[in-house]
Amino acid sequence: MEEIKDSSILRPYYDPETFNVGYSAVFQNDKGVIDQNGLNIASKLTIVNQSVGSGLKSLNRSLSGGNTLTELTTGLKNKFLHGIMNSKHGNNAKSLNDLEWNDFINVNVWRHLLERLLRQLSSKYFQHLIRQPFEIAKLLLQVGDFDYLTDGNKSAYYNDNDNVNDNHEFEDDDDDEAEPNFFVNESQANLIERAAKEEQGVADENGTLIKPASIHTIDILNSIMDKEGIQGVWRANNTEFIYNFLSISLDAWFTGLLSPLMQIPDPYFIDIIHSPDVTKSASLILLASCMTRLVLLPLDLVRVRLIISSVRNDGSLSDNDRSLRKLLRKWSWRENISKLNKELVFLNILYSLVGTGFSKLTGAILYHQFNVDKFTNVILYNTLKFCSKVCELFVKLPIENLLRRSQVKFLFTENPFQVQSEMLIIKPREYQSIYLTVFKQCDRISELWRGWRLGLLSILCGYGLKILNKPSEILEEEKF
Template identity: 80%
Template sequence: MEEIKDSSVLRPYYDPETFNVNYPAVFRPDKGVIDHNGLNIASKLTIVNQSASGSLKSLNGKISGGSTLAELTTGLKSKFLDGIMSPNQGSGSKSLNDLEWNDMINLNVWRQLMEKLLKQLSSKYFQHLIRQPFEISKLLLQVGDFDHLIGDKKSSAYHDDNDSGYDNDELEEEDDEAEPNFFVNESQVTAIEKATKHEQGDLNENGTLIKPASLDMIDILNSIMDKEGIQGVWRANNTEFIYNFLSVSLDAWFTGLLSPLLQIPDPYFIDIIHSPDVAKSAGLILLASCMSRLVLLPLDLIRVRLIISSVQSDDPLLDNDRSLRKLIRRWSWRENISKLDKDLVFLNIMYSLVGTSFSKLTGALLYHQFNIDKFTNVVLYNTMKFVSKVCELFVRLPIENLLRRSQVKFLMTENPFQIKRDAMIIKPREYVSTYQTVFKQYGRIGELWRGWRLGLLSILCGYSLKILNKPEEVLEEEKF
């Protein structure tokens, strides 16, 4: 069968000059794609930006020949003149007038924006209210010394067990007029001295110490409720919320400030896995996190001060001011930066580096090293993130514990936020330095992981929700 080379034999009714059915653009073999005015589609492209028609004429005079160039310049000049004579039809004016300025004076746009912001803030604040009591109990467990309470309970239980065998009749038969024993041994003297010091210590605390039944977080919260009521459970609530808000805001501000200098995209707008230089992006994230934490160091000290101090102490001699506005005015970097311990600054930097490395860089590591992402491997990705968060918990907790103890030590020294022992609700754990705590008190090294049960439970709940939900919009999102 012979091949038919002429398409007109198959479609004798087709006339390329008239068969356009009023389309806005038609393809002509000899001219290309043209519009209904007969102009080539190339005339629609803004490839030359001239401010006067004289420049276009000079360009056409220098380069002559061919009808395509004439059509191109004619289309550009007509579009340029249309934009001058009719500003409403110009693309630039329309974008400026109809979009930007109208949005600025449009009350509906502002109303929708404010509603969205209020909804997000209320949601975050509600989540913060639920988490705050547990954060308070965890911090008190980290910095408090509850050995005297536990020791008293153990000793009382021991004496109760030994004394249970005695009969009341035998006690009645004892001689009331027995001569007292003036000769006591050394162990009895030591026990009497310890009891006396313990009673004097309780008196010196003015009754502000909480007395939990055990080291469980629920017992800590119950003891706070018994001592100071519902107000004590949500102490430093607003300060904590402001600190978290400013931490995220400063993080984003520092990354936006430094990313142009490093010639990399802002990690808050473009994920680090899409960065042209992952190493620079990772370094920027870590640097911004450390800078934010150091800038907010005074606010963090105020937060710890409000948590460990009593909310009912009105004694002016104790200086237990609980106003964030008044406390923050006391701080001056010029005068107080020299008072900061090197240990305190070092632990702040370490805490920031560990938390940011696990939380923000795990996704980039999984993608670039193991080719695992949250779009194609949802279950595996969430499982690896769960493992990463568990590792972060057990690495971060000791550093956080040491940081809180160093903050309490600093608060008890002479500084703008100084707090006296009588105003505290806990007996502070003795802290000298990181080296002293880790290497010379190795018998109590396990105390550095206090609060791990709550952290692990939170991670398990988050992992379960991500596995059970599996939102379709996340799975269908395009991966670049």
């Protein structure tokens, strides 16, 4: 029996356009579900017209073809922006990326956006306030000369001949049977005062030098508090916050600028482990970090200048300008780029490469070399990241120490940020070059790791929080 392929032969009386058995809605192949008036029911749904329509159009574009990498990058970018603008005001609150034309004149939408921005800004600033005093203490320990606090070490400005003469003049004081002399003449008073100043390491004519009881962080902060009050503990606070903000912003801008030229996705939107070319992505991350560090070099110098100088501005200190705006106006790359020391530029690049390499490339190495990621091996991944951060701490601290000393040395040369010795709150450690510091002063090499206890404690606290907390944010991501 021959198969009948055309169903119209069996029902010649059937017309799909006019056939109706009394239903309130019928389905037509080309129009969908229509009512008795011939109108499409889907067109009556306002929620489809307003919200789903744009989603269906983007879905149709993605299904009909197009650049898969572009669609993926855009989707992750939307998710990234939505995460930044995440709200606790309920389902009606919109993120910055979800704004429509009618939302631009809606006061409530803008109020919610501003509230979220202020909340996140205040949270970051509060974290910065907690960390700032410890950063100040660490920098002062790195660049300061505190030999008078350590047993067996003499100050670089201590003269052995003066020591012999002083002992000769005060040799009678060692006799226990001698009567105490409560009255001293003028020469003896000057000698005692000079000896006290040499014990401090440098003459403190303006009384700006701090005198900590030890080289521990708490003692450094206490000495700053005693000398300059609460303002001294949070010195250069706003400059530090601006530097951190610009560092993140410029790094993201450089990666977004260079990623299309290198034909790779932006690492800020697509994780490096999902990049089609991991080598190019890693090179882009390191290059952007170095460029950011060099662009912000003047601001970093201003930050160091504000930390090592006194906050006093009562006219007793000459040229003690602590205005970030005024100091940056003095800087000109055209005039001052030739004054930059090659070691200063090299240490900035090396410091950036080490920090970025450990912090941003560890995850890619763990995934591609050991098949460990944060989705399926949470505890192992965090443990290996902890080990990486510990290694980063002990590798980066000596480089940071040398960089800070090089910056202080540059600040004493003729430049727009030049600092005078009477403005300092510490006696600076003598620094000549990397070679002399590392290879010629082997007995002082341990000083390059000052501040490691505080850094290790911070890493331990961060590791403990990641282990104890449930990784809900990780489970929400899709591993592909």
